[in-house]
Each structure stands twice: as structure tokens, then as C-alpha cells.
Amino acid sequence: MFIKKLANPFQKALIDKSLCVGCTHPLSRAYRLGAISPSKDLVQCKCKRRYIFDRELSTYRRATFEEEILFLEAKKK
Numbered sequence: 001m002f003i004k005k006l007a008n009p010f011q012k013a014l015i016d017k018s019l020c021v022g023c024t025h026p027l028s029r030a031y032r033l034g035a036i037s038p039s040k041d042l043v044q045c046k047c048k049r050r051y052i053f054d055r056e057l058s059t060y061r062r063a064t065f066e067e068e069i070l071f072l073e074a075k076k077k
Ligand SMILES: [Zn+2]
Pocket: 020, 021, 022, 023, 024, 025, 045, 046, 047, 048, 049
């Protein structure tokens, strides 16, 4: 997906409003996959995009590939 590599201001505006950049679904209703750290959750939108929710700041951002791996590794244990 070439779109992923662009720093898109429109996508940032959506995410600042806690909306999915792909389908504009509210991230507050995204499915919580689990915690990746004491203050951060990995959530997945219905369109399969994954985000990190920071519980201290109540903000969302796109999950990095490394964070998804981190989560999958932690889940195996
Ligand atoms: Zn979505």
C-alpha cells in the first residue's frame, strides 16, 4: 500500500479527531486487541487498520509494524 508511506495531513486531521483514517469509523468503537505497555493499548478498527491508544493522553495514532510484532510476540507467551 503506497498510501501508508505518505505523511498525509488529511489522515492526521482524522486521527486527531479519533477517527479511522481508512473508513472514518470512530476509534472509540474499535476493537481492543490488548495492551502493549501499561499505558498503551493496541486496537483494531473494523477495516483491520490498527492503532495505538494512549490511555494517559487519550489519543490515537497508527500502530507501527514493530508495535504489532511486539504485541504478537507478547501474546505468544
Ligand atoms: Zn477503519
